[in-house]
Amino acid sequence: MAAPKISSLLSCSFTSSSSFSSSSAMFSSIGRNSSRRRGIFRYSTAAAVEEPINPSVNVNYTQHLINGQFVDAASGKTFETLDPRLKKRSRMILRFADLLEKHNDEIAALETWDNGKPYEQAAKVEVPLMIRLMRYHAGWADKIHGLTVPADGLHQVQTFHEPIGVAGQIIPWNFPLLMYVGSIFLYCINAQFIKTLIPSTCSGAGLPPDVLNVVSGYGPTAGAALASHLDMGKLAFTGSTVTGNSVLQLAAGSNLKPVTLELGGKSPVIVCEDANVDEAVELAHFALFFNQWQCCAACSRTFVHESIYDEFVEKAKTRALRRTIGNPFKAGIEQGPQIDSDQFEKILRYIRSGVENAGTLETGGERFGNEGFFIKPTVFSNVQDGMLIAQDEIFGPVQSILKFKDLDEVIRRANAASYGLAAGVFTQNLDTTNTLTRALRVGTVWVNCFDVFDAAIPFGGYTMSGHGREKGMYSLQNYLQVKAVIASLKNPAWL
């Protein structure tokens, strides 16, 4: 983890002694392919050295185009062009993405094998999103810069946006690859937990060997070491609120490193009386059961207006009974097993508590088959706010359907959770949409859709769901230091 490497990754220098001061003079004397490399900017943005790429096209036109005619330069000389690709950080990340794309199905299979999630979901949604995230980040690599700041007095004031240093990342098991790409990579040297497939892929992309370090280990030892490490400039954590709390304390007790936390939730779906019920049933089902509800954004409190409540419950039950469950490698399977026996047992305990607390078990409620950690898609109706199943993040396929009468009431109840990650709103009414999207204390609101993630859309939580945003331009600030540089000005032409 050699932090000084950052400077070599970011340095930019002129290799020519003269600048591009007289383009018209050059125009008259020099065409392309000249051996004189005047005024050419050379960026040394990565340490990767590779063999040159031989393009399959012939360069036939090396002349000026004047009055519709190709003509030689007066001097007969031409400019040399330089292929900047191999030196660019963004190119390196793009090559990483290309390699991931090439291995899409293999990576997806490993995800399913490790995790139990449907292979089709991993292959068609998760790995492609991971690649999209990487390409999006690659685009930022050469667009990050500071400002020139107006200030009182004879001073030239600038801000530099510098890399924050070594960045650690502790990723969870539910979407390890997505979590990894969503946070980091762009402007920092990393240390993180990641499956061993990744290092071989990124070395093929030309990453310098000490830029990405992968450590596999247990939370209380390896994770805690990362959180309390004195050389770590920043930490990103995704996992439970309890562990997020201890990670924050370790950071505070060591070097006060900034920590972004993504901690899950108890997100509401609000189905209003004017909603398209069939569409809302399908999306609320997806919002909860996707990835066996091993998903931080899962909407696990389904609030339905009293006028459509019975119809909704009946249809939600029918949909859950139709959910295909089994071998996640089989085509058409929607639900695989839960991650491990701890989670499996924990979920069954929550289901028992739902029954004991007089929730109506509409369907499911028990294991599926007699091997593996499969749980039948479970639907509870008549759920009350105070019940454990309406308060805790279960992280298993258990849908809780609650009834509401009016908007003020549902806003109050939706916001009463200790979490604030996401919400779904189903309505055709623009005023209702505007009221709910502003009133809900969550980091993401999906309106008549759900689980729409994109590389450009920021994601993160309010309150106990954590702080900081990942993805999109908002994530950049997590990985940058802002340095103010104030220099004395003598005889400025303007202020």
Ligand code: NAI
């Ligand atoms: P966890 O929060 O204990 O583990 C998440 C990550 O933190 C793992 O990589 C783990 O190795 C690491 N970790 C654990 N203890 C640590 C420590 N003392 N210092 C540093 N790192 C540590 O979550 P767990 O036990 O896997 O799952 C329990 C519950 O957490 C789930 O049922 C779910 O409710 C929630 N969870 C939420 C996630 C989300 O996406 N927000 C992801 C995973 C779990």
Ligand code: MG
């Ligand atoms: Mg744990």
